[in-house]
Structures are given as C-alpha cells and as structure tokens.
Amino acid sequence: MNTIELFNFYYFLYIGILICMTFVISLFLDNQSLRFKKGFILGLIIFNFVIHFLKIFIYPYTLIDHVWTKVTFENISAATILLFPYLYVSKNKTLKDYMIIIGLYAGLIPLIYPADAMSTMFNGTIHIGERPVFMLENIRFYTAHYILFLVAFLMLRYKIHIVSFKRALKIPLIFIGVLVLLFINELLITYFGGVPFEDLFDPNKRNPSMIFGIKDGYEEISVLLKVFVPKFMEITHPVYGFTFLVPVIWLMIPLYIYGSMIIILFYVIIDRKNLITWIKKLLCYEKTGHISPL
Known part of the structure; x- marks a missing residue:
C-alpha cells in the first residue's frame, strides 16, 4: 500500500x-x-x-x-x-x-x-x-x-x-490563553462523557497539543522541552498510575523560550524596522537606565 x-x-x-x-x-x-x-x-x-x-x-x-x-x-x-x-x-x-x-x-x-x-x-x-x-x-x-x-x-x-513588533510581547499570552481553552474543553467533554475519565491527563491518550505532557515515542521533542520543566511538575496519577505534567503550566517556560525565538524570527522577516527600533531602545537602556515604551 x-x-x-x-x-x-x-x-x-x-x-x-x-x-x-x-x-x-x-x-x-x-x-x-x-x-x-x-x-x-x-x-x-x-x-x-x-x-x-x-x-x-x-x-x-x-x-x-x-x-x-x-x-x-x-x-x-x-x-x-x-x-x-x-x-x-x-x-x-x-x-x-x-x-x-x-x-x-x-x-x-x-x-x-x-x-x-x-x-x-x-x-x-x-x-x-x-x-x-x-x-x-x-x-x-x-x-x-x-x-x-x-x-x-x-x-x-x-x-x-x-x-508590528510593537505587539509581539502579547502574542505568547494569547497562545497560553488558547492552551487554557483546550484544557477547559478537555475537562468539559470528559464531564459530558465524550472521553473516558481514565484517559483524562494521560499523555498517551488524547492529550491535545501536549497539554498533559509528551507522548511516548517523541524522545527528541521530550529532550528539547523537558530540560526547562522542573521535576515537581511531574505528577503520578493516584488511581491509574501514569505520569503526567501539570496541565498547560508545564509548557509556559518552554513556550516562552522557544515561542519567543519563533516570534522574533517571524518579525525579523516581516517587521524588521520596529524590531531594530526595539533593540536600539534596549541598548539605550543599558547605557542610561531608561527605556521609552514600545
């Protein structure tokens, strides 16, 4: 086939x-x-x-x-x-x-x-x-x-x-808001019987956009993301025994680091002018201790 x-x-x-x-x-x-x-x-x-x-x-x-x-x-x-x-x-x-x-x-x-x-x-x-x-x-x-x-x-x-790069810092917050929406959605469809209760939080079941952790078999991604995830965010399910990560919250640090890199790359291509202005303001702050708002 x-x-x-x-x-x-x-x-x-x-x-x-x-x-x-x-x-x-x-x-x-x-x-x-x-x-x-x-x-x-x-x-x-x-x-x-x-x-x-x-x-x-x-x-x-x-x-x-x-x-x-x-x-x-x-x-x-x-x-x-x-x-x-x-x-x-x-x-x-x-x-x-x-x-x-x-x-x-x-x-x-x-x-x-x-x-x-x-x-x-x-x-x-x-x-x-x-x-x-x-x-x-x-x-x-x-x-x-x-x-x-x-x-x-x-x-x-x-x-x-x-x-405009002037709005760049707000983009990750919107993305996190969407991840929270996915989590709420998963809670609701589980509550209404659309998903077995034992599948909720299991990274190897539905796990929309990795909000519960990383599925088995994705070792390369796991290495890139988990290096920024504190150990205390790993939780063992008290009933079903599988390990998952604190929903959505575990993604915030990796998302901030990798997401910022991706967003900056986007604006380097699309809005280089405002990005350069922002960098100049940061350099000005290094010298004077004052930075004007974007």
Missing part, C-alpha cells in the same frame, strides 16, 4: 501540489480588487470552518462513539480553525497579529511533519493501520492546514493586516 512517509515521493507530492496552488491563487488574486481579495480570504475561512464539522461523516471519524468531541477545541489546529472567523473580522490588531503568526505555524508545521497522515493510530486509542496516500481524511488534513497557512500568507501578501 502506498502511504505518506517522511521525505518519500508522496510526502513531496502533496507539498508540490500545495506550492503550485499557492502560486496559481496568488497569480489569480494579484489583479483583483482589495474587496475581492478580502472576500476570497473570508471564503477560505468559512470553507475550512464548514469542513471541520463535515469531517465527522468520513472514515475514521465514523469509528468514534462520541464523534462530536472531534469538532470541539481539541487541539491548536482545531482551535485555530474555529477562531479564525472571529479573528478575521476583529478590529483588534494584536489578535490579527496572532492570527497571522498562528496561521503560518499551525498551517506549515503539520505540512512539514504530517504526523496524523503518517500515524496508524486515531484519536489516541484506535488502531486503523497504514493510511492510503489519498485517503479522504489525508486530503482533508492537508486541505485544512494548508488553508490556515494560505489565509495568513494572503493577508501578509496583500497587506490586509500590517503586523
């Missing part, structure tokens, strides 16, 4: 198709009015929102007893898809900055490392075997994440929103 594997032919085939689509869409939009471009982007957001709910009718979602749990805020990608309509129409510039940054990263990272499309497991506990290359769920997976990237890319390309 032909499957997607890291760096095999089909891995690059999907990426190649998406690159070509980006080129064609950009070519089409270049000569359109700003109003049309904004409407086109809104159409992409709504389309992604709709297929997020329609996915429950395709395999392997049909294997899940409480399939409604799959259309909730169950991970960063799902939360991003659900929040994008609100973020797009929002007048808040910081939220728009977050929208573009999270769209680029939540869109690109799964395309570069398509863990779900390569996995033989589904929903943390269901073994479905190898996934055919053009399995409908794989196509949905690539489409959903590509649209997240494309929306952010087009907003930048056509200056639908101008990002």
Whole structure:
C-alpha cells in the first residue's frame, strides 16, 4: 500500500501540489480588487470552518462513539480553525497579529511533519493501520492546514493586516490563553462523557497539543522541552498510575523560550524596522537606565 512517509515521493507530492496552488491563487488574486481579495480570504475561512464539522461523516471519524468531541477545541489546529472567523473580522490588531503568526505555524508545521497522515493510530486509542496516500481524511488534513497557512500568507501578501513588533510581547499570552481553552474543553467533554475519565491527563491518550505532557515515542521533542520543566511538575496519577505534567503550566517556560525565538524570527522577516527600533531602545537602556515604551 502506498502511504505518506517522511521525505518519500508522496510526502513531496502533496507539498508540490500545495506550492503550485499557492502560486496559481496568488497569480489569480494579484489583479483583483482589495474587496475581492478580502472576500476570497473570508471564503477560505468559512470553507475550512464548514469542513471541520463535515469531517465527522468520513472514515475514521465514523469509528468514534462520541464523534462530536472531534469538532470541539481539541487541539491548536482545531482551535485555530474555529477562531479564525472571529479573528478575521476583529478590529483588534494584536489578535490579527496572532492570527497571522498562528496561521503560518499551525498551517506549515503539520505540512512539514504530517504526523496524523503518517500515524496508524486515531484519536489516541484506535488502531486503523497504514493510511492510503489519498485517503479522504489525508486530503482533508492537508486541505485544512494548508488553508490556515494560505489565509495568513494572503493577508501578509496583500497587506490586509500590517503586523508590528510593537505587539509581539502579547502574542505568547494569547497562545497560553488558547492552551487554557483546550484544557477547559478537555475537562468539559470528559464531564459530558465524550472521553473516558481514565484517559483524562494521560499523555498517551488524547492529550491535545501536549497539554498533559509528551507522548511516548517523541524522545527528541521530550529532550528539547523537558530540560526547562522542573521535576515537581511531574505528577503520578493516584488511581491509574501514569505520569503526567501539570496541565498547560508545564509548557509556559518552554513556550516562552522557544515561542519567543519563533516570534522574533517571524518579525525579523516581516517587521524588521520596529524590531531594530526595539533593540536600539534596549541598548539605550543599558547605557542610561531608561527605556521609552514600545
């Protein structure tokens, strides 16, 4: 059976198709009015929102007893898809900055490392075997994440929103807020019977966006993250015996360190002018002990 594997032919085939689509869409939009471009982007957001709910009718979602749990805020990608309509129409510039940054990263990272499309497991506990290359769920997976990237890319390309480093320090706080939302979502769907109570807090079960720790088999990621996690944040479940990390809180230090690096890299590319101004103000503070606000 032909499957997607890291760096095999089909891995690059999907990426190649998406690159070509980006080129064609950009070519089409270049000569359109700003109003049309904004409407086109809104159409992409709504389309992604709709297929997020329609996915429950395709395999392997049909294997899940409480399939409604799959259309909730169950991970960063799902939360991003659900929040994008609100973020797009929002007048808040910081939220728009977050929208573009999270769209680029939540869109690109799964395309570069398509863990779900390569996995033989589904929903943390269901073994479905190898996934055919053009399995409908794989196509949905690539489409959903590509649209997240494309929306952010087009907003930048056509200056639908101008990002600014002046708002950079607020972005990690919004991201932490979204992680808290994922945790609350997990508590609620467990309370309403959507997830077995014994799976709550287990890093090797649902564990949306690693809020409960790192799954077995991800040693490389574990090394990078756990070096910044104090030992007291490791907890052994008093009933089921598995070890997990303090939900969300354990991610704050790694998120601040790695997240800041990623955000600064983004602004180096997109808003170098304000970043240089900020650095100059820091250097001024070193000399005078006073720094003016950003």
